[in-house]
Amino acid sequence: MPPSPRSSAASVALEQLLLPAECLLCGALLPFDRSRDLVCPLCRQRWRPVVPPWCERCGHPEPLFGRCRVCADWPPALRCARSAVWLDAAARRAVHALKYGGLPRVADDLAAAAARVTLPLPDGHAAVLVPVPLGPRRLRTRGYNQSALLARSLGARWGHPVAELLVRTRETAAQTALTPASRLANVAGAFATRNAEGRTGNALILVDDVFTTGATLGAAARALESAGARCIMAVTFGRATIPDFIS
Numbered sequence: 001m002p003p004s005p006r007s008s009a010a011s012v013a014l015e016q017l018l019l020p021a022e023c024l025l026c027g028a029l030l031p032f033d034r035s036r037d038l039v040c041p042l043c044r045q046r047w048r049p050v051v052p053p054w055c056e057r058c059g060h061p062e063p064l065f066g067r068c069r070v071c072a073d074w075p076p077a078l079r080c081a082r083s084a085v086w087l088d089a090a091a092r093r094a095v096h097a098l099k100y101g102g103l104p105r106v107a108d109d110l111a112a113a114a115a116r117v118t119l120p121l122p123d124g125h126a127a128v129l130v131p132v133p134l135g136p137r138r139l140r141t142r143g144y145n146q147s148a149l150l151a152r153s154l155g156a157r158w159g160h161p162v163a164e165l166l167v168r169t170r171e172t173a174a175q176t177a178l179t180p181a182s183r184l185a186n187v188a189g190a191f192a193t194r195n196a197e198g199r200t201g202n203a204l205i206l207v208d209d210v211f212t213t214g215a216t217l218g219a220a221a222r223a224l225e226s227a228g229a230r231c232i233m234a235v236t237f238g239r240a241t242i243p244d245f246i247s
């Protein structure tokens, strides 16, 4: 007699309990005390932290000549953006697992890395984390907003509340598929605020998985600024590794 669906589900659960957990990225067995993680310590060590020297505002390596062009078009209220690691092959696989692998739990591993970022928060402002939203269609396909998961895990680590103050007003093409020049136009005016009254006196920290050109953060901050926010910062897990994409 074939096993009933219920008993086979139970045996799968039992198997997961008894089998040692494997690292999502390299397949190595996770240490027993880290068995709830999805990424092993070695893979985390392979993520290269973004470190100075950088543009104090956007956290990108400064150009050899002239002023930084990455943050030149940002609204004044967006004061500072930092990322945890460079988005090279190892970090990219983790982001892919989060976005396309149907593995929302990996957000916790990414948030652990992002939590080491320090932002120059002004004294006297309570900080609120604001995830960059997905359009409704992408949210339906994916089933979750990876930036909201990151924000929740990061909020628990930092002790800041999360408030979903932004919505997408239209679907936008994936930024990675576009030329640098069309990225700004792609996200311009793509965000609006909701329930932002009473929150704009806080320091608002935008949370996103990846910093590609900074255009998305700029557009999201512009919507918050229009609603009255004056102190906006941003944190992402990964940062695109091509420093001269704007040329």
Ligand SMILES: [Zn+2]
Pocket: 023, 024, 025, 026, 027, 028, 039, 040, 041, 042, 043, 044
């Ligand atoms: Zn690994």
Ligand SMILES: [Zn+2]
Pocket: 055, 056, 057, 058, 059, 060, 068, 069, 070, 071, 072
């Ligand atoms: Zn800059």
